[in-house]
Amino acid sequence: METRELTCIGCPMGCLLTVEIDKGEVTSVTGNTCPNGERYAKKEVTNPTRIVTSTVVIRNGDKPRLSVKTKSDIPKSKIFDVMKEIDAARIDAPKKIGDIIIENVAGTGVPVIATRNVEIK
Numbered sequence: 001m002e003t004r005e006l007t008c009i010g011c012p013m014g015c016l017l018t019v020e021i022d023k024g025e026v027t028s029v030t031g032n033t034c035p036n037g038e039r040y041a042k043k044e045v046t047n048p049t050r051i052v053t054s055t056v057v058i059r060n061g062d063k064p065r066l067s068v069k070t071k072s073d074i075p076k077s078k079i080f081d082v083m084k085e086i087d088a089a090r091i092d093a094p095k096k097i098g099d100i101i102i103e104n105v106a107g108t109g110v111p112v113i114a115t116r117n118v119e120i121k
């Protein structure tokens, strides 16, 4: 039996969750104020995922970098690989919100998309 403490990231209340784990299975979650906390704790323990946000160097743009994010959650274990690929990317202006900047980042099946507009300077 293992006990883990997590802070729920579901809303600004940030409830402190206590999670009991037995043989890799969540057996109890306490400290949550709403059911989302239990869902978050179970997912965080068994299959943690995150949206990654960052910036990419953009050539000939009216701004030096383009803000980007993964279009959906990626496995937490892939964050380093995703950041490495985003850091290495070089793209050309113009780009607009929602444009795909990297397809299938780090083999996750998830694209990285633009979250702002950058025009040609």
Ligand code: SF4
Residues within 6 Å of the ligand: 008, 009, 010, 011, 012, 013, 014, 015, 031, 032, 033, 034, 035, 036, 037, 038
């Ligand atoms: S358990 Fe519910 S109320 Fe508490 S931080 Fe998570 S989402 Fe918010």
